[in-house]
Amino acid sequence: MRSIEARGLTKEFKVYQSRSGLTGAFRDLFNRQYRTIRAVNGIDLTIEPGEIVGYIGENGAGKSTTIKMLTGILEPTGGCLRVNGYDPHREREEFVRTIGVVFGQRSQLWWDIAVKESFRLLKKLYRLSGEGYRQHLDRLVEVLEIGPFLDQPVRKLSLGQRMRCELAAALLHQPRLLFLDEPTIGLDVLVKENIRRFLKQVNAEYGTTILLTTHDLSDIEALCSRVVMLDKGNIIYDGDLERLRTQWGDGRRLILELKEEVPSFVLNEKTRGLSVKWEGEGTRYTARLEKGTTVSDVLSRLVPAVAVQELKIEEATTEDIVRRIYREGAAHA
């Protein structure tokens, strides 16, 4: 059985608009005007058990809306959806027993009571018991290093502490599938590291399927073999990270420091015919090399004409690549 299988999954929101003034308000009572926003536009997505998939896209691309449909919170406007073999919205109460969810921007623990009381409640809720549960809990507490603040109410925890507790809470019932919506938002590097290590472990040990959205591409690099990229509700890339790099990552950068100031048109002139974009002015320039242009192509043209003080070559980071895809849009993908 597949973890996630979506065909033509669509979500539309009606956004009501209010007319201005008193008469406007009166007219709104009887005939409200609305605009339809298609947040997710007929996407196809299949995820096999055991995969870790990064779900990325700009703000407002529709990532959270997708997650909310996949977790049964929102009812899809259209399309077919099976998650862990269930229809998430219709069979919600049974379905949610098989998944774990963490929303980075929202707590699922009970705010005013100690963390361990929350765990106790979840234990009852998911009817967990026995030695297996104890061991699993001890393990979570140890790996996530949350032992010291189990006795504190959630509202007194720092964001990083809270997020680790949220993760433990989402995994208490050993779900087959874990959804993470921006789990590392606002966390410092050490905590991020800890969480990534933990997720890898969970995936390797229990075979838990993970779907995570994030703004931090280093999360994706550290965790995911597969990336799904969303743009304005459409999937524009679905494949492994390597292919994304080779397909889009031909944008090496050459950073130059010149001995004396040279106007940029001279550089443009010298490299005419090559796919190079120059940025900068005076003595500092960055050349973006595209479409197979090599560093030596550029240098062999430049060196006879301008005196180079220092040069540095930079590989495009995933960040650069993704930013470029966003900028240039779906047309190229």
Next chain:
Amino acid sequence: MLNTYLELIRIRFLMMLAYRVNYYSGMIIYSLNIGVYYFLWMAIYGENSTVNGTTAVQMATYVAVAWMSRAFYFNNLDREIAEEIRDGTVAVQLIRPYHYLLVKCFQGLGEGLFRLLLFSVPGLVIVSLVFPIHLPTDAGRWLGFVISLIFAFVINSQINVLTGLMAFFILNNTGLIRAKRVLVDLLSGLIIPIHFFPEWAGRVLSYLPFQGISYVPSTILSRGLPMEELFRYLGIQLLWGILLWIPIQLLWMTARRRLIVQGG
């Protein structure tokens, strides 16, 4: 499953303990209300020992019992649900394997039991020492009262849930919530027993669910009702308890379909 709901009650207990100060101030307000309404009614009675077939002692008992019962059936489910809808927490609740509204009701029950045990019961004992009230000693009447009080809790919670769910449709329903609170206190017979209302008003109220919240349980304990009437009233309460689930379910189902999750 019951286990889960008991756990929810326990957790609400813990939360109430964490916010003890609210509880102390609540106690003072209830005590003041009992005092104020006691003296008000005694002023109305003046020289008369009976008004409308109710003796002064029965009236005093009614006031004490009605307010002590309110400490049990009262809860803020309307405000809590509306808030959770507004800030989007309700979405997060949907990833848990339980019925959101049922969980809310059990939290309300936890709160009610807390006040019942720590406030109403000792409070009623103290009041019975201070004011000349008369509580029955026969077990049957107490049993009737307890059953009726449970129904009262159910009906009041249902009305709160309905009001709270309105936030799905009118995002700012604080006005509605406030109006509802005043209306329930008045129409339930908490402030004026329903048989003191003009006849036409009493007849209208007998077709509404509110009397089941305060008038029925308080009357059973303070005046007592003939067996036949007692069963009729309990039946009416039960009927409302069932009927009110229908609009709640309808509202909840529509709401879930057009659920708007604010933020994130």
